[in-house]
Amino acid sequence: xxxxxxxxxxxxxxxxxxxxxxxxxxxxxxxxxxxxxxxxxxxxxxxxxxxxxxxxxxxxxxxxxxxxxxxxxxxxxxxxxxxxxxxxxxxxxxxxxxxxxxxxxxxxxxxxxxxxxxxxxxxxxxxxxxxxxxxxxxxxxxxxxxxxxxxxxxxxxxxxxxxxxxxxxxxxxxxxxxxxxxxxxxxxxxxxxxxxxxxxxxxxxxxxxxxxxxxxxxxxxxxxxxxxxxxxxxxxxxxxxxxx
Numbered sequence: 331x332x333x334x335x336x337x338x339x340x341x342x343x344x345x346x347x348x349x350x351x352x353x354x355x356x357x358x359x360x361x362x363x364x365x366x367x368x369x370x371x372x373x374x375x376x377x378x379x380x381x382x383x384x385x386x387x388x389x390x391x392x393x394x395x396x397x398x399x400x401x402x403x404x405x406x407x408x409x410x411x412x413x414x415x416x417x418x419x420x421x422x423x424x425x426x427x428x429x430x431x432x433x434x435x436x437x438x439x440x441x442x443x444x445x446x447x448x449x450x451x452x453x454x455x456x457x458x459x460x461x462x463x464x465x466x467x468x469x470x471x472x473x474x475x476x477x478x479x480x481x482x483x484x485x486x487x488x489x490x491x492x493x494x495x496x497x498x499x500x501x502x503x504x505x506x507x508x509x510x511x512x513x514x515x516x517x518x519x520x521x522x523x524x525x526x527x528x529x530x531x532x533x534x535x536x537x538x539x540x541x542x543x544x545x546x547x548x549x550x551x552x553x554x555x556x557x558x559x560x561x562x563x564x565x566x567x568x569x570x571x572x573x574x
Contacts, residue, residue: 331556334554335553335554338362339408340365341364341448342354342366342367342411343412345366345367345368345374346374347514347516348514349512350414353411356546358381358384364381364385366378367389368386368387369390387404391414391436391443405448407452407459408459408460410459411461412464413464415482416433422475433479434478434485437482437486441486442489449497458501460502460553461493463506465483466483467572469484471571483508503557504561505565509566510569512545534571536569
């Protein structure tokens with residue numbers, strides 16, 4: 331199925347590793363022109379070698395001023411994937427200010443800022459667009475030691491809906507994908523304990539965690555005109571976890 335992404339400009343945050351990197355690779359293969367945003371220059375360098383023509387931007391999205399400076403002149407962007415995130419896991423009684431600040435700065439505030447920059451450009455050009463926020467099943471289910479992470483993703487789901495409400499009149503669609511644990515390096519690190527993994531796997535009807543390509547396929551669909559009547563949605567990619 332041709333998703334019609336060839337020739338369109340896309341921006342992906344958190345592009346150095348995992349879901350973000352694989353999304354850049356898939357968009358590049360589909361003929362899109364991609365701006366890859368990461369805070370790690372080495373990851374961007376290797377990505378550009380793999381995908382010649384990708385435009386790298388190295389910036390820490392937790393830094394508001396640096397992000398504004400790095401991205402304000404990038405464009406014109408038609409498609410945005412807000413993928414950058416941190417997962418700092420702590421028991422509730424041990425949550426630190428630093429973990430709260432970093433988690434909300436990257437997982438929520440940066441989504442607001444980057445989306446504002448991109449959406450303003452779309453509106454100024456009178457161009458339609460699509461934004462996909464990478465959320466999580468943790469937005470809708472409580473997980474032990476995930477108080478801050480769950481909270482940021484719950485907020486991201488509601489941000490997705492309010493963005494869809496306000497940007498819809500400008501022909502900008504906004505959706506989220508909500509994966510279960512994905513077998514990225516971050517997912518493997520946080521779910522390497524077999525007992526911890528089994529507790530969650532027992533709640534997934536399909537009995538397995540997601541592979542990166544499962545999430546990328548959902549992202550590409552929501553970016554494409556094939557989902558032209560879909561906005562404000564939170565799409566589970568969770569093997570049925572949220573159905574239980």
